[in-house]
Amino acid sequence: KYEKLWLALSLVLILAFIATVTYGAVGAGVSMVADDEEPVNPDTLGDHPQFGEPGVEQVGENEYEAYVIAEQFEFTPDPIVVPEHSTVTFYVTSPDVIHGFGVVGTNANTMVIPGEVAKITVETDEPREFGIVCNEYCGAAHHAMEGKLVVV
Numbered sequence: 001k002y003e004k005l006w007l008a009l010s011l012v013l014i015l016a017f018i019a020t021v022t023y024g025a026v027g028a029g030v031s032m033v034a035d036d037e038e039p040v041n042p043d044t045l046g047d048h049p050q051f052g053e054p055g056v057e058q059v060g061e062n063e064y065e066a067y068v069i070a071e072q073f074e075f076t077p078d079p080i081v082v083p084e085h086s087t088v089t090f091y092v093t094s095p096d097v098i099h100g101f102g103v104v105g106t107n108a109n110t111m112v113i114p115g116e117v118a119k120i121t122v123e124t125d126e127p128r129e130f131g132i133v134c135n136e137y138c139g140a141a142h143h144a145m146e147g148k149l150v151v152v
């Protein structure tokens with residue numbers, strides 16, 4: 001007779017686990033949103049309106065969008081320069097294999113899958129630098145795949 005209770009309890013635990021995994025914080029706070037973004041064609045990224053020229057654009061008073069490409073074995077742009085005390089949403093994709101996009105020292109971290117767009121929203125605090133690393137094995141120079149996030 002406790003079966004339903006256990007089932008409900010384990011569902012709650014699973015949801016809590018998912019919430020923990022998909023929500024994190026940098027300095028003031030980084031929230032990771034596992035959202036369904038429009039898929040992109042890895043073969044024609046150069047023609048994509050945003051990924052064709054990856055970079056940071058202002059979309060609101062203190063709001064920015066950063067389009068980033070992760071590929072063997074670098075992040076573009078590098079460094080990614082964003083303003084302090086603002087909300088930055090990263091959109092990251094890959095033209096080749098699966099990579100990671102992790103902001104060192106924070107729990108902002110996502111897998112980057114070719115054809116898909118990973119999205120992470122970060123609240124920046126004071127000016128400082130963060131390392132960016134790839135945390136999915138992606139080939140011979142995986143360990144050297146690094147970038148920089150500079151908050152100015």
Ligand code: CUA
Pocket residue numbers: 071072073098099100134135136137138139141142143145
């Ligand atoms: Cu890219 Cu490991």
